[in-house]
Amino acid sequence: MHIGTAGTRRAISSLALCLAAVSVPARAADNELFSVDELLTPKSDQYTVRFEPSAYYAAPGGKLRLAGTPSGSGKILLEDLNLDRPRVSPYGELHIRSGDWRVSLSGFAVSLHEIESAAPAAMQIGPLAVAQGDQVISSINFATGDAVLARQVGIPERLHIADESSYALSTEAFGGVRFYNVDFDFQTPAGSTSASEFFIQPIVGLKATMNIVDRVDIDLQVLAGGFDAGRGHSSFSVEIVNGYTYRPIENVGVQVGYRLSWYSLQDGSDVNRFDYTGAVAGLFAGVVIRF
Secondary structure (H helix, E strand, O other), rough: OOOOOHHHHHHHHHHHHHHHHOOOOOOOOOOOOOEEOOOOOOOOOOEEEEEEEEEEEEEEEEEEEEEOOOOOOOOHHHHHOOOOOOOEEEEEEEEEEEOOOOEEEEEEEEEEEEEEEEOOOOOOOOOEOOHHHHHHEEEEEEEEEEEEEEEOOOOEEEEEEEEOOOOEEEEEEEEEEEEEEEEEEEEEEOOOEEEEEEEEEEEEEEEEEEEEEEOEEEEEEEEEEEEEEEEOEEEEEEEEEEEEEEEOOOOOEEEEEEEEEEEEEEOOHHOOOEEEEEEEEEEEEEEEEEE
16 A cells, blocks of 8 residues: 655654754743743643544555464455555544643544455465455455543743744643454355454554644644553554644634554464554544634
């Protein structure tokens, strides 16, 4: 699956800008260049809620091995079965903030049902032997969600560089949990097979949000997670999310961005091992509502 170099370059550029901004010295009490930006940092006795419903244009890709695959057989590529077709899928985030603290929930789900394809080569799908040219009907349901607690660090102030220009920077460290729920179903001339797997892992990460000009924000989030429960059950993930928000009015805006999520999910051992290593990458767009 094509990851998208343009989106990756935008994410790297935003990260470099964030790191450069962090180098600004902390404000002194008598320095009038700085003031707290209450849009990014509400007062500790106030709560703000930010809801971000979006449409995510992406599809899962990668390599898969189902339980029942004989030893020595390789993994199958999702793209060989047309399961890497992009789809518009639901994606949302909910943030509740007070002062330096934030609680957030987020997640997305991608589903493709009864996708028909002709096997490009002989392959093994779990216990089923598939010959080249055999008709395969494939389905996948892929969902992931996060719950995190974040605390603001670094410089939460607004810097007025000149009378007509300013920016505000908010940097956060966070930790929480993530789940993955994956279902596969395959129908072939030799029969059918399926798999349903659930994984949960702790995650940690950093997020930087900048207001670069009035009502225009850029945010960049990087996270990693992993957990090994033993007996072959483990999951690992790395993710980058880069978003751009324009607020035509103070508490309502539109957002576009790019999300790249890589993961490795394993369960079981030997011939009973489920092993799915892949990625979901694509653009998202939606609205931002704050109250």
